[in-house]
Amino acid sequence: MNTTIEQRRIGVPGAASSLLDSRVEHTTVGQINVDNAVFKCREVNVYYGDKRALRNVSIDVGRQQVLAMIGPSGCGKSTFLRCLNRMNDTIPGARVTGAIELDGRDIHDRAQDPVELRVRVGMVFQKPNPFAKSIYDNVAYGPRIHGIVRGRAELDEIVHTSLQLAGLWDEVKDRLHKPGTGLSGGQQQRLCIARTIAVKPRVILMDEPCSALDPIATARIEDLIDQLRQDYAIVIVTHSMQQAARVSQRTAYFHMGELIEVGDTDRMFTNPGHKLTEDYITGRFG
Amino acid sequence: MLEGHIAKAYDGALSALHMRVLEMGGLALDQVRESVHAYTQWNPVSAQRVVERERMVNDYDSILDTEQLALIARRNPVASDLRIIIAIAKTAAELERIGDEATKIARNVLTADLRPAPPTCRDVAQLARLAMNQLRQGLEAFDRLEATLAAQVIHDDRLVDAEYAAALQRLRLRAVEPPLRIGAALDAAFVLKSLERIGDHARNLARHIQAIGPRDAWLAALSAKA
Numbered sequence: 001m002n003t004t005i006e007q008r009r010i011g012v013p014g015a016a017s018s019l020l021d022s023r024v025e026h027t028t029v030g031q032i033n034v035d036n037a038v039f040k041c042r043e044v045n046v047y048y049g050d051k052r053a054l055r056n057v058s059i060d061v062g063r064q065q066v067l068a069m070i071g072p073s074g075c076g077k078s079t080f081l082r083c084l085n086r087m088n089d090t091i092p093g094a095r096v097t098g099a100i101e102l103d104g105r106d107i108h109d110r111a112q113d114p115v116e117l118r119v120r121v122g123m124v125f126q127k128p129n130p131f132a133k134s135i136y137d138n139v140a141y142g143p144r145i146h147g148i149v150r151g152r153a154e155l156d157e158i159v160h161t162s163l164q165l166a167g168l169w170d171e172v173k174d175r176l177h178k179p180g181t182g183l184s185g186g187q188q189q190r191l192c193i194a195r196t197i198a199v200k201p202r203v204i205l206m207d208e209p210c211s212a213l214d215p216i217a218t219a220r221i222e223d224l225i226d227q228l229r230q231d232y233a234i235v236i237v238t239h240s241m242q243q244a245a246r247v248s249q250r251t252a253y254f255h256m257g258e259l260i261e262v263g264d265t266d267r268m269f270t271n272p273g274h275k276l277t278e279d280y281i282t283g284r285f286g
Numbered sequence: 287m288l289e290g291h292i293a294k295a296y297d298g299a300l301s302a303l304h305m306r307v308l309e310m311g312g313l314a315l316d317q318v319r320e321s322v323h324a325y326t327q328w329n330p331v332s333a334q335r336v337v338e339r340e341r342m343v344n345d346y347d348s349i350l351d352t353e354q355l356a357l358i359a360r361r362n363p364v365a366s367d368l369r370i371i372i373a374i375a376k377t378a379a380e381l382e383r384i385g386d387e388a389t390k391i392a393r394n395v396l397t398a399d400l401r402p403a404p405p406t407c408r409d410v411a412q413l414a415r416l417a418m419n420q421l422r423q424g425l426e427a428f429d430r431l432e433a434t435l436a437a438q439v440i441h442d443d444r445l446v447d448a449e450y451a452a453a454l455q456r457l458r459l460r461a462v463e464p465p466l467r468i469g470a471a472l473d474a475a476f477v478l479k480s481l482e483r484i485g486d487h488a489r490n491l492a493r494h495i496q497a498i499g500p501r502d503a504w505l506a507a508l509s510a511k512a
Contacts, residue, residue, distance in 0.1 A: 241362075241364070242362055245364070269365060269368075270364070279290075281364050282365050282366060283291045283293060
């Protein structure tokens with residue numbers, strides 16, 4: 001039987017904690033839907049034991065678009081990001097309810113292999129985390145273990161293309177077999193991005209990818225994000241509102257586990273629709 | 287709307303900018319009042335004072351430019367803060383032009399040979415009352431960042447326009463009689479035009495205030511603050 005995403009929500013949102021939690025819930029301001037959605041998420045809740053970390057979040061992620069997620073610490077933006085490639089599955093006691101579809105397919109479907117999902121939904125972390133291997137092997141690792149390539153020539157080609165897309169090729173082409181850990185912080189982060197795109201994902205998730213980098217390295221990553229969005233959907237969590245304003249086409253504001261507002265970045269930063277968004281982005285949030 | 291930032295220095299910088307525009311507005315209003323007095327009383331001393339003070343109005347404009355640029359560079363304002371700063375910049379530009387119009391009126395007294403006839407003075411005084419009232423209310427709306435009063439100023443601009451058209455018509459009828467006074471009549475027409483423009487700048491100022499925010503959200507924010 002064909003069901004819609006609205007019908008496929010898992011469980012009853014908030015039922016577990018509704019007796020303990022009398023907080024007034026906000027209705028998300030703005031358009032949660034987009035044309036050409038890669039991800040469709042509806043009424044997503046995340047519980048860490050008894051604690052409800054995410055409350056009824058519904059939002060689409062569009063193709064060839066950067067979605068920036070902003071909000072104060074503990075607002076749920078990183079928790080939501082980790083829902084998109086089922087990273088929360090790895091946390092003991094974590095429970096996710098609601099529906100999340102990637103290209104029309106439920107990512108919580110029993111037939112869905114989480115490892116295969118994480119190939120299609122790559123992730124770049126706050127701190128660059130290259131493997132203790134050569135630059136070449138860092139990029140080649142994914143294609144090798146997932147059996148994406150048939151021979152050495154094809155692997156060479158993927159390493160070359162990925163490093164070029166990540167804007168790193170010219171800087172490392174003469175030292176491909178030197179350790180990735182020997183690169184600068186900004187170069188290491190671009191190496192991690194090259195490693196992510198080497199397996200040809202549909203979506204790239206970025207969790208504060210520039211917070212450990214200097215302004216020049218940050219500018220390079222932001223420029224790279226802008227180029228990558230031609231081919232990938234990108235979701236970025238950032239504490240820098242200026243960065244969200246610079247790199248994204250859509251912005252989502254989270255507050256205490258709720259998605260308060262989502263909309264075009266231009267509008268969000270000039271004329272936000274919710275007072276909580278306004279207070280946060282203008283620095284009035286106390 | 288200017289307060290409540292976590293960084294109190296940001297509140298202070300925005301309020302200082304707001305206050306400086308109000309000071310500039312007070313000076314511009316006084317320039318208009320004095321220039322009209324100089325013209326209707328044919329008082330060269332007053333006229334000279336207006337011309338000399340024009341530099342002060344322009345100085346306010348330059349200082350505001352510098353302070354706004356610094357605030358934008360240092361604070362990266364967004365949302366209502368950004369809209370307020372843009373409104374402040376545009377308001378300062380309107381006030382600077384109002385200062386120019388006042389100087390134009392005053393210069394007549396210093397350069398023309400013939401003083402205006404009493405009926406012309408009455409028309410000028412009447413139009414000036416309306417234009418200054420508009421400016422005064424526009425500045426009050428700016429002081430309180432009050433959208434409702436700003437809407438009233440925009441609405442009342444038609445009163446200034448109507449009075450200008452009527453005064454010009456009366457001037458045209460009077461100007462045909464003694465040919466020697468044609469120069470004075472032309473000067474009077476320009477003075478009336480300057481006053482009508484001052485009314486337009488007050489209306490524009492009110493529009494800049496309205497552009498700060500969607501009215502509903504704005505009023506809600508105001509009542510929440512109260």
